[in-house]
Amino acid sequence: MSPTTTALVTGGTSGLGLAVAARLLASGTVPVLLGRDEERGRAALESLDGRAGPESSGGRAVLESPGGRAVFVPGDVTRPDDVTAALDAAERHGTLRAVVNCAGVPHAERVVGRSGPHSLDRFAEVVTANLVGTFNVVRLAAARMAANEPAGEERGVIVNTASLAAFEGQAGQAAYAASKGGVVAMTLPLARELAGSLIRVVTVAPGFFTTPAVAAVPAAARAELDRDLVHPHRWGDPDDFAALVAHVLDNPMINGETIRVDGAVRMSSGLRRRA
Template sequence: MSLTTAALVTGGTSGLGLAVAARLMASGVVPVLLGRSEERGEAALKSLGGPAVFVRGDVASEPEVAGALDAAERHGSLRAVVNCAGVPHAARVLGRSGPHSLDRFVEVVTANLVGTFNVVRLAAARMAGNEPVGEERGVIVNTASLAAFEGQVGQAAYAASKGGIVSMTLPLARELAGSLIRVVTVAPGFFHTPAVATVPAAARAELDRDLVHPRRWGDPAEFAALVAHVIDNPMINGETIRVDGAVRMSSGLRHRSS
């Protein structure tokens, strides 16, 4: 990438997104971090210690995403967008307290799927105006999850939101090919992120049983390395790439959470 290239990283203030931002910045890209927390944004900029930018906003808000894209374009050509923003969720459809909250289902799908699509559509409109560099004008990398393929009990909302990202990858890539924009999705398995801290120890132990090789949880830097390769490799397009150490999740029927 050119040293004048800017990249938007949603959810870039922690976890996988922050690792992506650090990797891009190391290659000379100016990462613009979109997130909802000013506190995490300030901490992320301090951690990165370079020419990164934080913009407070929600991926499901058109004006807030537009503001983040404006910020990116002030620092160079917007050539890459990496969608890492999202919310975890686990609740049974028929729990101890009654049926799954419909409002919560909508919130999860809005944050993970609708928010991702909102960023894709707005970013693609900006990228389409770029002068081509080589064979392309830009690349968009979305984040799904292995739950999109084998969600456990209690993951109906989360799996639906991430499965939607997987399902729209190929049609987006086919349509945006006319604008020389690639679209790729990465589906991570178990990675050490701040969200892991909310997982009860017993549930974590159950997940550990599904590990294959390597028998450990991933480092966010390993996720970022794959994203960087996707951005640099023009032949990767319209694909969902699993990065999970061969994990295949069990049904989760041993868990009795509501």
């Protein structure tokens, strides 16, 4: 990718998204991070490229690193105006050639729990954040990319993030699995439709990775998950995920596919066995 290329990374202020942003920056691409927390955005820019300062953008608190080598835009992937602001920032810094959707929310709740049935509002919130939010970014970004001059064989690449839960959701993951399963299901139709605009669409489905969200997982629950590890016998590092994303961006023959990156993990049911 050329030095004038930009990439939008949603959820780019920590975990998988931040690792992707670091890879992009190292390749000469300007990563534009979209996230909901300004302080985390500032911290992400500092970790990527030194101290962050404000950029004038119609009153929106857009932050950029010295020299504009990385940018943060506060916002939510489910809000069209927020995504549009991030895309505008990306186009101010170069040509938008890549979008990597890492934003999402984890959730675990039984369909019938101790306090009653699963919250319908919460189910809708998870699907909205993980599936509707992903599609919102895809549709708006694809419209921008379709206007690009082709670079070689393509105008842009979109990489979405699913999860092993899309295939092997455990008990208590109905909402999360549904949201990530939707991301997997729309991958091929998106790739087929956007092929006419020379835009590739790929989904990556990570297994167990050491991200900030893992810090909230009780030690006993994590030990239970460890039993499913195969090889390598460890949780993935965010840079393992970022390495695959970087390859997808560079390899024009990867399209319309969901790629698992999980060390051969196959999740168990999550049900406790009765003695």
